[in-house]
Amino acid sequence: MKRELPVAGRQRAFSGIQPSGELHIGNYLGAVRNWVKMQDDYDLFICVVDLHAIIQPYDPSEMPELVFDMALTLMAAGIDPERATLFVQSDIPQHSELSWIFTTVTPIGDLERMTQYKEKSARLASVPAGLLAYPILQAADILLYLATVVPVGADQSQHVELTREIVRKWNARYGDYFPEPQALIGQAKRVLGLDGQAKMSKSLGNTIGLLESPEEIWEKLRPAYTDPARKTRKDPGNPFICNIFSLHQEFSSDEDIAWAQEGCQTAGIGCIDCKRRLGDNMIEELRPIRGRADELKANPERVQEALRQGADRCLGIAEQTMAEVKRRMGLDHVRSPSEAKVDAD
Numbered sequence: 096m097k098r099e100l101p102v103a104g105r106q107r108a109f110s111g112i113q114p115s116g117e118l119h120i121g122n123y124l125g126a127v128r129n130w131v132k133m134q135d136d137y138d139l140f141i142c143v144v145d146l147h148a149i150i151q152p153y154d155p156s157e158m159p160e161l162v163f164d165m166a167l168t169l170m171a172a173g174i175d176p177e178r179a180t181l182f183v184q185s186d187i188p189q190h191s192e193l194s195w196i197f198t199t200v201t202p203i204g205d206l207e208r209m210t211q212y213k214e215k216s217a218r219l220a221s222v223p224a225g226l227l228a229y230p231i232l233q234a235a236d237i238l239l240y241l242a243t244v245v246p247v248g249a250d251q252s253q254h255v256e257l258t259r260e261i262v263r264k265w266n267a268r269y270g271d272y273f274p275e276p277q278a279l280i281g282q283a284k285r286v287l288g289l290d291g292q293a294k295m296s297k298s299l300g301n302t303i304g305l306l307e308s309p310e311e312i313w314e315k316l317r318p319a320y321t322d323p324a325r326k327t328r329k330d331p332g333n334p335f336i337c338n339i340f341s342l343h344q345e346f347s348s349d350e351d352i353a354w355a356q357e358g359c360q361t362a363g364i365g366c367i368d369c370k371r372r373l374g375d376n377m378i379e380e381l382r383p384i385r386g387r388a389d390e391l392k393a394n395p396e397r398v399q400e401a402l403r404q405g406a407d408r409c410l411g412i413a414e415q416t417m418a419e420v421k422r423r424m425g426l427d428h429v430r431s432p433s434e435a436k437v438d439a440d
């Protein structure tokens with residue numbers, strides 16, 4: 096069987112995102128913006144991970160729309176299905192199959208040490224096994240495509256490290272096959288929410304959505320947390336502990352960043368001025384994304400077609416990987432009784 100290799104000279108990169116209802120600027124700055132930049136230099140796979148999302152209770156009737164909206168927003172943000180492979184995890188059954196195989200080489204202790212597991216399980220009276228096994232499915236996502244680079248925000252680096260451990264364990268038993276992937280963490284490692292305290296996250300309600308209107312963005316930015324030392328406009332502040340200033344570094348020009356820094360330190364500007372300038376810059380960067388999203392909403396078949404094409408390409412690669420995995424594990428038996436019959440005839 097001819098193996099499909101990455102285009103010459105390009106490393107294969109894989110990343111995923113949960114269809115949790117809203118792509119927010121934490122996802123965008125921490126991951127999606129980097130993916131868009133990587134499309135020409137890497138053989139890039141972007142997966143909407145619905146099998147990860149079902150670990151939390153959810154309404155099945157809403158899932159198709161959540162997945163579709165996430166794919167649409169990714170395309171609006173600049174993921175181009177001509178240059179990257181965009182697909183939905185549950186369209187490729189081999190993700191689950193490889194995940195099971197990896198459960199057999201992954202120590203439970205390694206899973207229990209994962210920060211996200213500890214945080215999430217602490218909040219639950221009954222912990223589903225899927226929450227513990229979550230990083231194994233993530234490893235299967237990456238390794239099914241033999242990806243070597245994983246562009247993510249800092250909160251995922253521990254999961255990528257575990258993926259490397261799984262590779263070492265599996266390769267030690269069945270021979271060198273899987274590469275050890277590296278996390279690629281961009282400049283905005285961990286974007287804080289508007290509360291200025293916790294990571295920006297849908298579940299904490301401290302986000303700005305990528306497709307929100309200028310009015311909605313401003314309504315959220317206006318009361319956002321700043322340096323508490325600035326009780327009045329006359330009190331100087333420390334921009335380096337202020338989340339609004341961190342966001343300026345992502346959305347603003349060098350001149351505006353210098354203006355915000357000096358104005359804060361000398362009390363030359365008020366927090367509201369600083370937020371207003373940030374809001375203007377953020378709205379400018381997000382405007383074309385909203386425009387493209389509107390176009391795609393009017394032409395939903397473009398999103399469907401991209402996902403279909405993505406699934407076709409992924410299925411071919413996934414079949415090749417699983418054939419090799421099964422061969423090495425002594426699991427390449429006759430596939431079905433009907434095939435056995437054909438062989439016998």
Ligand code: TYM
Pocket residue numbers: 109110111112113114121122123124125126127144147232233234236237245246247248249250251283284285286287294295296
């Ligand atoms: P998810 O859906 O939580 O987030 C998607 C991407 O956005 C990044 N991110 C952030 N970066 C900086 N600051 C923030 N506040 C912030 N919030 C989110 C995440 O780091 C991530 O890169 N387990 C993954 C999905 C996944 C995956 C994979 C990733 C499944 N399989 C394989 C890589 C490879 C997750 O839940 O991401």
